[in-house]
Structures are given as C-alpha cells and as structure tokens.
Amino acid sequence: MASANCWRCLARPSQRLFSPASFLTPSSSLAPAAAFSTAAQLNAGGKVVQRSDTGLSGHIRIGKRLVLGKKKRRQTVKTKPPAPGERKAFRKRIQLSNNNALEVPGLGELTAENILSSGSVGSVVGLPLELIDQLRATEAFKPTQTWGLFRSPHMLIRQETVNLAKQLTDTINKKETLRLVVTGDRASGKSILGLQALATGFMNNWVVINIPEAQELTTGATEYSQIPNSEQFSQPVYTVKLLQAIHKANQSVLSQYKTELDHMHLPVAVTRGMTLAALVSVTKEPEFAWPVFQAFWKELLLPGRPPVLFTLDGLSHIMRISDYRSPAFELIHSHDLSLVRLFTDALGGKTQFANGAAILGICTKGNSPAIPSMEKALEQAAATQAGTPVPERDPFFAKYDQRVFEALNGVKLLNVKGVSKQEARGLMEYWAASGILRTRVDEKNVSEKWTMAGSGILGEMERVALYDVRVTM
Numbered sequence: 001m002a003s004a005n006c007w008r009c010l011a012r013p014s015q016r017l018f019s020p021a022s023f024l025t026p027s028s029s030l031a032p033a034a035a036f037s038t039a040a041q042l043n044a045g046g047k048v049v050q051r052s053d054t055g056l057s058g059h060i061r062i063g064k065r066l067v068l069g070k071k072k073r074r075q076t077v078k079t080k081p082p083a084p085g086e087r088k089a090f091r092k093r094i095q096l097s098n099n100n101a102l103e104v105p106g107l108g109e110l111t112a113e114n115i116l117s118s119g120s121v122g123s124v125v126g127l128p129l130e131l132i133d134q135l136r137a138t139e140a141f142k143p144t145q146t147w148g149l150f151r152s153p154h155m156l157i158r159q160e161t162v163n164l165a166k167q168l169t170d171t172i173n174k175k176e177t178l179r180l181v182v183t184g185d186r187a188s189g190k191s192i193l194g195l196q197a198l199a200t201g202f203m204n205n206w207v208v209i210n211i212p213e214a215q216e217l218t219t220g221a222t223e224y225s226q227i228p229n230s231e232q233f234s235q236p237v238y239t240v241k242l243l244q245a246i247h248k249a250n251q252s253v254l255s256q257y258k259t260e261l262d263h264m265h266l267p268v269a270v271t272r273g274m275t276l277a278a279l280v281s282v283t284k285e286p287e288f289a290w291p292v293f294q295a296f297w298k299e300l301l302l303p304g305r306p307p308v309l310f311t312l313d314g315l316s317h318i319m320r321i322s323d324y325r326s327p328a329f330e331l332i333h334s335h336d337l338s339l340v341r342l343f344t345d346a347l348g349g350k351t352q353f354a355n356g357a358a359i360l361g362i363c364t365k366g367n368s369p370a371i372p373s374m375e376k377a378l379e380q381a382a383a384t385q386a387g388t389p390v391p392e393r394d395p396f397f398a399k400y401d402q403r404v405f406e407a408l409n410g411v412k413l414l415n416v417k418g419v420s421k422q423e424a425r426g427l428m429e430y431w432a433a434s435g436i437l438r439t440r441v442d443e444k445n446v447s448e449k450w451t452m453a454g455s456g457i458l459g460e461m462e463r464v465a466l467y468d469v470r471v472t473m
Contacts, residue, residue, distance in 0.1 A: 095148035102435040112203040120157045122426040137249040139212035140195045172307045172356035184416030186365035187459020194362045201309035214314035220323035234338045236286030247280040308357040315361035319374045344407040373404035418456030
C-alpha cells in the first residue's frame with residue numbers, strides 16, 4: 001500500500017514552474033554560490049554584485065553581526081539621599097492626636113490625687129498638655145503604641161497603676177529608695193505602666209530621668225570613648241542627648257535649686273550658686289558631657305534636693321556583654337559603660353539617696369535576649385518576695401554572671417498581667433465613644449474580647465478590637 005505522503009508530494013505543484021528564468025539559468029560571469037548561503041556574491045574585482053533584475057541589494061554587510069533583542073538601559077531616576085538620622089527619625093516618630101477621631105466628652109484629667117485613688121480603677125483619663133510635653137521630652141511614648149488613633153492622649157487607670165503610684169509616693173515620703181523591676185507577659189502594658197510612673201513623678205515635682213531604649217546603649221549604635229584613668233567607657237553623644245532631655249522635662253523643678261559644691265575640675269565654667277537647670281545645660285559639647293553629668297548627679301545626692309525617679313526600659317539589654325570593644329579588641333561588659341553602671345549601682349542598692357528615690361527597671365518581651373543569670377536572679381527575688389524557699393543556682397551551669405546578681409540583689413518585682421473585665425469594659429467604652437470600635441459594648445462582647453485576648457492582655461485586646469482600623473491607617 002502506497003503512503004499518503006507520496007501522493008501529497010505529487011499533488012503539490014513544482015516551484016520551478018513559478019520561478020523566473022533568470023533564477024534558473026545563472027549568468028556565467030557570476031561566481032557560483034554555495035547552497036543556503038547568505039553571503040553576497042563577488043565578481044573578479046572583489047566588489048559586491050548588485051542584481052537589479054532580481055530586486056536584491058547588498059544590504060547585508062560583510063563582517064557585521066546582527067544582534068536581536070538588545071536590552072535598553074533603564075534611565076535611573078536620581079533622587080536626593082536621606083539626611084543622616086532621617087530614617088531613624090521617621091521610624092521613631094510619635095503621633096499623639098488624630099483629628100478624624102471623635103472627641104470624647106466628660107472625661108477627667110490625670111492628677112496626683114486620682115492616680116492614687118482606688119475609685120479611679122477602670123476609668124479612662126486624659127493627660128494635661130504640660131504633662132504631655134514632659135513625657136514627650138523624656139521619650140516615654142512608644143511608636144508601637146496606638147496614640148495616633150484617638151483625638152488626644154488618654155490612658156486607662158488599672159489596679160496595677162494605683163498600686164505602683166502608692167508604692168512610689170509612700171517610699172519617697174519616707175525618704176527611702178524603691179528598687180523595682182516590672183515584669184510580665186508580652187503586650188501586657190509594661191511600658192504604659194512605666195509611662196504612668198513617669199507621670200506620677202512629674203506631677204509630684206520629682207526629678208525624672210528616663211532611658212527609653214536600653215539597647216541603644218549596648219548594641220554599638222552610639223559613639224563611646226574610654227574615661228581617662230578608669231576602666232569605664234562613656235558615651236558622649238548619648239549623654240548630651242540625655243542632659244538635654246532632663247533639662248527640658250525638669251526645668252521648672254531644677255530652677256528652684258542651686259549648686260552647693262565646687263566644680264572647679266570641670267572643663268566648663270560652673271560657679272557656686274548656679275541653678276541646677278543651668279548646670280545641666282552648661283555644655284553642648286560631647287567631650288564635656290560626662291563630667292557635667294557626674295557633677296549633676298552629685299548635686300542630686302545632697303540633702304535637701306528633690307526626690308529622684310530613674311527608669312530604664314529594656315532591662316535585659318544591659319545585663320549582658322555589649323557589642324563594644326576595648327582598645328585591646330575585647331568585648332566590653334555592659335556594666336563597664338558609665339551610664340549603665342550609674343543605673344545598676346542605683347538598682348543594686350550601692351547608691352544612697354538622702355531625699356528618697358525610685359529606681360525602675362522595665363523588662364521587655366518583644367526583643368529580649370535570653371539571659372540565664374537575669375532569669376535566675378528574678379526567680380530568686382520573686383521567691384524572696386513571696387516568702388517561699390529561694391531556688392539555688394544550677395551547679396552544672398558555669399556561665400552565671402555575678403555582676404547581674406549584684407545588680408538585682410534585693411529588688412522587688414511587679415508582675416503585670418491582663419486587665420480585669422471591669423477595666424476592659426471601661427477601655428472598650430472609650431474606644432466606642434471615639435468612633436473606632438463599631439460594635440455594641442455589652443457584657444457579651446466584653447467577655448468575648450477579654451477571652452480572645454488571653455484574659456485581658458492589652459496588646460491582644462487592641463489587636464482583636466482595633467485590627468481593621470490599624471490596617472487602614
């Protein structure tokens with residue numbers, strides 16, 4: 001049987017029938033060309049032959065390569081690079097008001113009296129404008145907090161707030177020193193509780209010193225230099241910034257007190273009788289910052305001075321080896337940094353305050369490094385506070401840091417947990433009055449949000465109730 005392809009080939013007309021005669025009988029003057037060749041034919045003189053009768057031209061040049069699909073270069077748009085510190089300023093910017101939110105009428109303001117009252121538990125109060133400026137100067141507000149969702153800054157007075165405020169005032173009225181570490185679950189409101197402690201200090205005319213992010217002191221993010229004739233290292237730029245924050249937040253209190261010691265050793269002109277506010281702002285040069293801060297600290301320890309509230313957020317970051325290195329290229333312990341040593345000596349009880357003081361170390365769970373020495377020291381402090389047997393150190397673990405145990409020796413603990421249902425209802429009513437929470441605030445919805453938030457964890461309650469609002473911002 002014959003193949004069908006053969007019949008198809010025979011049925012197709014021959015191409016020779018439709019080709020011109022000039023193509024079939026080439027001239028004898030032309031050199032024979034190879035089959036399937038794209039090269040131009042040459043005559044005896046080496047010139048390209050132009051065939052006018054065939055319509056061909058010498059558009060193909062010898063030695064040239066045709067490149068297909070060549071990519072075009074994209075035109076780069078030249079923009080101005082961000083200035084030094086601009087990205088950090090944008091990352092840490094704080095928005096404390098929102099004109100689109102509704103103004104909630106009938107809310108009182110925070111005072112030194114209602115923060116101590118048990119009847120204020122579960123209520124939401126506003127912050128006075130002067131107090132807002134002081135808290136902003138000390139960087140008490142965090143970028144991760146939801147201040148920008150509401151018309152003006154308000155905060156919830158919870159039972160832990162009243163207990164902490166009473167501890168602070170009672171201890172300082174007795175001219176004693178409160179050494180407290182605030183711990184708790186993640187997003188339980190530890191930083192907000194530290195902000196409320198700062199507000200208590202400002203409303204009672206104490207000298208407030210706050211280190212908002214302890215990791216900035218130990219992660220190698222700021223300049224440092226070795227103090228002459230000492231094993232410690234100072235951080236001049238950060239110290240200047242801290243002095244400016246102290247002056248801006250405590251100017252009204254520091255202006256009422258004058259220097260009593262001779263500070264002739266300082267590289268700047270400081271006379272006896274100068275106000276403490278002038279002493280803090282006497283220099284803007286980083287190399288003179290640490291001697292001036294030491295002189296200011298010595299003045300605060302004299303009798304007749306105002307009480308001191310010293311707080312630090314991110315306690316675990318200063319209980320480890322820092323990222324800085326000595327001139328011998330050895331890692332520096334965080335307690336060898338001058339500002340950190342100042343705080344740990346006060347927290348450990350080595351510094352004596354004649355006028356009363358409160359030293360607060362606030363733990364963080366979001367980016368906290370694992371410090372076995374700190375965990376064991378806090379566990380022992382919790383057992384001592386509860387009156388239970390103190391657990392011993394693990395004898396098979398050889399990496400305990402004795403300096404951490406000394407810094408946390410004898411401290412008290414405040415374990416922050418979730419809010420109660422009464423406090424959760426007051427907070428949700430404030431959200432609904434601000435126009436953010438669109439659900440009905442009743443016993444069922446309050447219990448639902450409280451349960452879904454892990455028994456009233458504040459950060460989880462905001463995530464459950466305000467997630468849609470935060471996504472659209």
